[in-house]
Amino acid sequence: MITTDVFTDRLELHAYGRLTLDECREFELLSDYRIQFNGPLDLLLDLRELESCSLDALIEQVRYGRQHAHDFSRIAIVSDSSMVTWAAMCSQFFVDADVRVFDDEGMAREWLGVTGSAIGDASVDSFDQQIAH
Secondary structure, eight states: OEEEEEESSEEEEEEEEEEOHHHHHHHHHHHHHHHHHHOSEEEEEEEEEEEEEOHHHHHHHHHHHHHTTTSEEEEEEEOOOHHHHHHHHHHTTTOSSEEEEESOHHHHHHHHTOOSOEEEEEOHHHHHHHHHO
16 A cells, blocks of 8 residues: 655655555556646655565566656655665665665655645545546
8 A cells, every 4th residue: 555645846656565556556546647737746655564565566666767767856765674775775776866865764855855835635536637627
């Protein structure tokens, strides 16, 4: 399960349990929409509660990262997993973003220079409503 908070200059994803392909695609819709209207974004990915990731979701993440190599400025990943740290370092070969891993969410937010007013918690339903208006 994921929750996504949308801000004017960044997206924040908090993952819990198992990450699925459908959840990845939901996040992609939200980020595509924000990128279209705001340009490159910062990301805060809180993966401390992530237990696993389906293989198709992992493949989708790599594909999406390569497709949007220039659309993210800074990516702050919050995790204490050495596997996540290793994957984050490998991702720098595919994206122009500055990717850093933190074990403390406050330090990640400080590095991002958290600014911008919150638009709110996002879901596909709220995203569809935004597009309809």
